[in-house]
Amino acid sequence: MEIEDSAADSHADGPNDSPVPAYAVWRSTAADPAFSEWLRSASEPDWTAVVTHPFAAAIIRGEADMRRYLVQDFQFVDAFTALLGAAVAGADRFESRVPFGRFLGQIVTDTERSYFHRALADLGVGADDLTSPVLEPVTVRFRALMDEARVSQEYPVILAVLCLAEWIYLGWASRAAEPLPERFLHREWIDLHSGPEFEAWVGFLRGELDRIGPSLGEDGQARVLGFFREAARLERGFFDMAEG
Numbered sequence: 001m002e003i004e005d006s007a008a009d010s011h012a013d014g015p016n017d018s019p020v021p022a023y024a025v026w027r028s029t030a031a032d033p034a035f036s037e038w039l040r041s042a043s044e045p046d047w048t049a050v051v052t053h054p055f056a057a058a059i060i061r062g063e064a065d066m067r068r069y070l071v072q073d074f075q076f077v078d079a080f081t082a083l084l085g086a087a088v089a090g091a092d093r094f095e096s097r098v099p100f101g102r103f104l105g106q107i108v109t110d111t112e113r114s115y116f117h118r119a120l121a122d123l124g125v126g127a128d129d130l131t132s133p134v135l136e137p138v139t140v141r142f143r144a145l146m147d148e149a150r151v152s153q154e155y156p157v158i159l160a161v162l163c164l165a166e167w168i169y170l171g172w173a174s175r176a177a178e179p180l181p182e183r184f185l186h187r188e189w190i191d192l193h194s195g196p197e198f199e200a201w202v203g204f205l206r207g208e209l210d211r212i213g214p215s216l217g218e219d220g221q222a223r224v225l226g227f228f229r230e231a232a233r234l235e236r237g238f239f240d241m242a243e244g
């Protein structure tokens with residue numbers, strides 16, 4: 001991978017590049033031998049750091065200052081949307097293209113886009129910061145990772161980045177309990193990343209990795225893991241950035 005020296009690498013516990021047993025070895029003793037679970041468990045401690053991040057907790061309490069985060073995330077979503085297009089193109093069968101196409105058309109380019117437009121207007125974000133803000137280093141790195149996955153046209157690699165981003169967001173957002181925050185800025189952002197439909201979407205992404213991952217061979221599996229772990233590291237850096 002060509003992403004170097006992440007800003008998120010400055011955590012006290014260092015970059016998450018500790019050795020991981022190969023999938024074939026790991027699965028023989030794992031309680032849940034799913035390929036996606038191999039990826040997730042190998043992404044600790046970043047996984048848990050994201051799901052329990054103070055910024056995510058502040059969103060759930062309705063207290064997070066969303067401005068810097070959402071300005072940067074709108075630029076994340078741009079590259080993410082392009083990556084969904086690559087998944088439509090790269091999936092190995094029609095029935096797998098469908099959920100990507102549906103999520104692309106019904107959620108990202110509709111419900112979520114509407115949220116961003118209302119949220120950024122509510123926060124008083126001007127036209128320039130909506131379309132072309134100064135990117136934070138972690139945003140540059142995350143966009144670069146998504147672009148690298150997209151141009152690779154490798155379905156397993158594309159899936160790895162999409163699945164990490166969605167699954168880890170389900171992780172923090174699912175920690176929200178009723179009553180959700182009153183302000184739409186926080187409430188709708190939680191709603192977009194939790195609930196039965198979002199759970200089914202993450203279930204689909206995991207299922208694709210579980211279907212395809214085991215037969216990739218050790219090098220292919222290591223490549224998928226590299227993208228998945230780097231995305232977890234960047235998610236952590238992204239929430240750190242949002243905290244300011």
Ligand SMILES: Cc1ncc(CO)c(N)n1
Nearest residue numbers: 073076165166169235238
């Ligand atoms: C940084 C980041 N990761 C994941 C998601 C969920 O798609 C998001 N909107 N932003």
